[in-house]
Amino acid sequence: MMTIAKYLLTFFLLLIFQLLSAQYSLSPEAQKEDFDLFKKALAEVHPGLYRYTSKEEFDRLFADTAAKMQETQSRDSFYQILVPLVDAIHCGHTKFHPEGIMGHRFFFNTEDVFPLQLHFTDNKAFVVGSYTADQVIPLGAEVRSINKVPMGQVIERLMPFFVSDGRNQTFKYLEMDRFFSAAYANMIGGSKQFDVEYSLNGTEHTILLNSINGEFIQQQQREILEREELQSPYTFQIKGSMGVMKISSFWREDKKLPYKKFLKQSFEQVKKNNVKDLIIDLRNNEGGIDKRGALLLSYLMDEPFPYYDRLEVAANKKADLGKHTKYPKFYGLMRMFISKGEDGQYLWKYKKLLKVQKPKADHFDGNVYVLINGASFSVTSEFAAMTHHLKRATFIGEETGGAYYGNNSGTFVLVTLPNSKLTLGIPMMAYHMKVSGYPYSDRGIVPDYPVQSNLNDLLNGTDPVMGKALEIIDQNKTISSKS
Numbered sequence: 001m002m003t004i005a006k007y008l009l010t011f012f013l014l015l016i017f018q019l020l021s022a023q024y025s026l027s028p029e030a031q032k033e034d035f036d037l038f039k040k041a042l043a044e045v046h047p048g049l050y051r052y053t054s055k056e057e058f059d060r061l062f063a064d065t066a067a068k069m070q071e072t073q074s075r076d077s078f079y080q081i082l083v084p085l086v087d088a089i090h091c092g093h094t095k096f097h098p099e100g101i102m103g104h105r106f107f108f109n110t111e112d113v114f115p116l117q118l119h120f121t122d123n124k125a126f127v128v129g130s131y132t133a134d135q136v137i138p139l140g141a142e143v144r145s146i147n148k149v150p151m152g153q154v155i156e157r158l159m160p161f162f163v164s165d166g167r168n169q170t171f172k173y174l175e176m177d178r179f180f181s182a183a184y185a186n187m188i189g190g191s192k193q194f195d196v197e198y199s200l201n202g203t204e205h206t207i208l209l210n211s212i213n214g215e216f217i218q219q220q221q222r223e224i225l226e227r228e229e230l231q232s233p234y235t236f237q238i239k240g241s242m243g244v245m246k247i248s249s250f251w252r253e254d255k256k257l258p259y260k261k262f263l264k265q266s267f268e269q270v271k272k273n274n275v276k277d278l279i280i281d282l283r284n285n286e287g288g289i290d291k292r293g294a295l296l297l298s299y300l301m302d303e304p305f306p307y308y309d310r311l312e313v314a315a316n317k318k319a320d321l322g323k324h325t326k327y328p329k330f331y332g333l334m335r336m337f338i339s340k341g342e343d344g345q346y347l348w349k350y351k352k353l354l355k356v357q358k359p360k361a362d363h364f365d366g367n368v369y370v371l372i373n374g375a376s377f378s379v380t381s382e383f384a385a386m387t388h389h390l391k392r393a394t395f396i397g398e399e400t401g402g403a404y405y406g407n408n409s410g411t412f413v414l415v416t417l418p419n420s421k422l423t424l425g426i427p428m429m430a431y432h433m434k435v436s437g438y439p440y441s442d443r444g445i446v447p448d449y450p451v452q453s454n455l456n457d458l459l460n461g462t463d464p465v466m467g468k469a470l471e472i473i474d475q476n477k478t479i480s481s482k483s
Helices: 004-023 028-045 055-066 075-088 151-161 170-187 214-230 259-272 290-298 331-337 379-389 455-460 464-482
Strands: 095-098 116-121 124-130 142-146 193-200 203-210 234-239 242-247 277-281 308-313 338-340 346-348 367-372 394-397 406-416 422-433
Touching: 028 055, 028 075, 028 406, 028 422, 055 075, 075 095, 075 151, 075 170, 075 422, 116 170, 116 455, 124 151, 124 455, 142 151, 151 170, 170 214, 234 259, 242 259, 259 290, 277 464, 290 379, 308 406, 331 338, 367 379, 367 464, 379 406, 379 422, 394 464
Parallel strands: 242 277, 277 367, 367 394
Antiparallel strands: 095 422, 116 124, 124 142, 142 193, 193 203, 234 242, 308 346, 308 422, 338 346, 406 422
16 A cells, blocks of 8 residues: 555656656747757857758758647657758767766667667668577577568668768667667657567567666666776787787776887887787777877888878857857867968867878888778777878778768867757867878778678677788788798
């Protein structure tokens, strides 16, 4: 029997829920106010808004989106109609999420989320794990539909949630592997049960899966992140005349061995051990501090080399966006270093990487093989683009998530829409690499040897990308020994 205290608590919680629901039930007028600020912020702050999508196309997209705001709707529905606009910028650094949420991807419908881990490839989804102890669908099974919606349509609906540079797809698929359950809850909705159709060995099956709480998945993801942070973000090994360097982050630092010291010691070992072939594994390295990419390249070059061509900003003063905007604290100082270029654009010139870079005295002159994938992003893609342009390495794996010609990043302006309380994180600088002649203006670094891990590789823990690098090195040795 429910006590008076429990009854009052239940009533109070229900009242709060109803008030919150009412607060985020957005009238057409409220939506228009938020949408106008959304458009104004992008137009006046984003330095690369029209980098991949023309103003004419954006004007059409804005008009089409405004037509969807004729009736009162929930905050998550409003979010869902704005997400494709963020995706149309094709900027992996532009963020859009509810106010106060930065560290995870679960925004809405977090009570009832999809319980399986899936791997996506070629517009298909395969089971590779479960967030619960009960593995009710065998590993390797292909999920054909969820709640009667074909998987191809589900993927199409979720794709705009995952942003990347240009028209790259590899980063989107990797992100979908990691955060499918969150994306489904945010973009499609929650469900107490999921009606799943799957196929295994040519046989079709149907099953009802109970949902789980998104917090349970977040906790697992936090534990994985904590374990990763206990490990050094960079390692180096010598195997005979070959060196293998892995850099999983250009942001994190090993307190016992700082990044600069790590590179210095590693390349000292390279010279001491007469290393002929160097593998640099940059897969899943999503970037970090820009000068760390240039520093790594300085150990691979034997002559001075360029890095950035220019850094553009949208304006040299704050946009008039009212009290809903948060600029960096040092923006006033930053403005002192913004000048107008010959073509009328605003340029940030206070950057050492705009100058010609010098090679290290103990640089490596041997063969370099760089391993990349869709999560090689931001600073990692900058390094890869310059190294590719200078023809200093052979690239193996998958196309990078970051674009060849540069990205929009640096510091950010945060704009919170007043009614929906959705926050738009806008990068302030457009980075342009000192590269040219690349045929794909809206793509990442395409590898010389495309290699993709398949389903069996994931389930069995094999690494075909590293295997390909070792194969190439062995082949080159064989050729050298015969000549």
